[in-house]
Amino acid sequence: MLMKSKKVLVVGVANESSIAWAIAQALLREGAQVALTYQNERLKGRVEALANSVTPNLPIHEMDATNSDSVAAVFAKLGENWGSLDGLVHSIAFAEKNDLTPGLVKTPLAGWNTSLHVSAYTLLELIRGAMPLFEKAGGGSVITLSYDTTKVYPNYNMMGIAKTTLEAAMRYAAFDGGRRNVRVNAVSAGPIKTLAARGISGFSKMYEEAARKSPLGRNVTTEEVGNAGMFLLSPLSSGITGQVLYVDAGQVIMGAPASEDA
Numbered sequence: 001m002l003m004k005s006k007k008v009l010v011v012g013v014a015n016e017s018s019i020a021w022a023i024a025q026a027l028l029r030e031g032a033q034v035a036l037t038y039q040n041e042r043l044k045g046r047v048e049a050l051a052n053s054v055t056p057n058l059p060i061h062e063m064d065a066t067n068s069d070s071v072a073a074v075f076a077k078l079g080e081n082w083g084s085l086d087g088l089v090h091s092i093a094f095a096e097k098n099d100l101t102p103g104l105v106k107t108p109l110a111g112w113n114t115s116l117h118v119s120a121y122t123l124l125e126l127i128r129g130a131m132p133l134f135e136k137a138g139g140g141s142v143i144t145l146s147y148d149t150t151k152v153y154p155n156y157n158m159m160g161i162a163k164t165t166l167e168a169a170m171r172y173a174a175f176d177g178g179r180r181n182v183r184v185n186a187v188s189a190g191p192i193k194t195l196a197a198r199g200i201s202g203f204s205k206m207y208e209e210a211a212r213k214s215p216l217g218r219n220v221t222t223e224e225v226g227n228a229g230m231f232l233l234s235p236l237s238s239g240i241t242g243q244v245l246y247v248d249a250g251q252v253i254m255g256a257p258a259s260e261d262a
């Protein structure tokens with residue numbers, strides 16, 4: 001029960017494959033109280049059904065993270081219901097399909113702005129909203145989800161820029177929150193078949209190559225990413241902030257695919 005008496009807001013559940021859902025499940029397993037958000041009316045039913053499948057009366061709120069009023073309304077509700085907050089999961093990203101195709105230099109400014117707004121700026125928006133509730137808890141822990149920013153992946157383009165920005169924002173936010181005992185870290189997950197991943201053309205190839213390349217010879221499961229996320233939200237990681245934790249079966253350390261006879 002690593003998360004006993006901890007209250008955590010999880011943003012980014014779309015369906016049962018979502019990384020955010022795996023994190024929520026790990027948190028619930030370890031005794032946390034969890035609140036979920038869904039992006040819009042279209043996703044409401046699915047998120048409600050998931051929540052009801054694990055525990056009755058799990059709080060669920062609508063939140064468009066790019067809309068400040070929507071974000072403020074959720075934190076106001078959490079303040080009323082919980083009074084304080086111990087953890088926050090930011091597991092959201094978006095880029096227009098055209099801005100994920102090869103030819104980064106052709107990216108229009110609007111596409112650049114959208115990707116960075118949804119995928120990186122919202123981390124700051126959410127931390128800002130959570131801060132008064134973290135202060136009431138005497139501190140807090142925030143995690144966000146990244147993908148290997150050390151290399152170029154064809155078809156990832158604008159999302160690669162967004163993840164690099166996100167990681168930098170995570171480090172600066174870790175500095176900002178540090179003296180208030182608020183930690184901010186990123187989990188850099190290996191490829192996982194989710195709704196968001198389906199928007200990347202050639203994802204299946206990326207997925208197969210990652211498994212072939214990684215020291216463990218496979219891809220990670222959402223459960224493994226969920227457990228690592230839970231660890232960073234838990235008191236076990238109390239000395240860790242501003243870090244990127246790779247949960248990718250070791251993929252990032254490899255310069256070339258492992259040979260078959262290695």
Ligand SMILES: NC(=O)c1ccc[n+]([C@@H]2O[C@H](COP(=O)([O-])OP(=O)(O)OC[C@H]3O[C@@H](n4cnc5c(N)ncnc54)[C@H](O)[C@@H]3O)[C@@H](O)[C@H]2O)c1
Nearest residue numbers: 012013014018019039064065092093145191192194195196
């Ligand atoms: N799937 C992978 O291979 C992989 C690997 C590494 C990192 N990630 C990252 O993990 C995070 C979660 O993605 P996922 O793969 O679980 O896919 P997913 O599609 O299940 O989750 C993406 C979520 O972002 C939400 N979202 C998008 N715009 C939003 C907005 N304006 N307001 C609120 N929510 C919004 C969607 O509703 C959805 O719940 C993303 O940051 C993604 O880049 C994914």
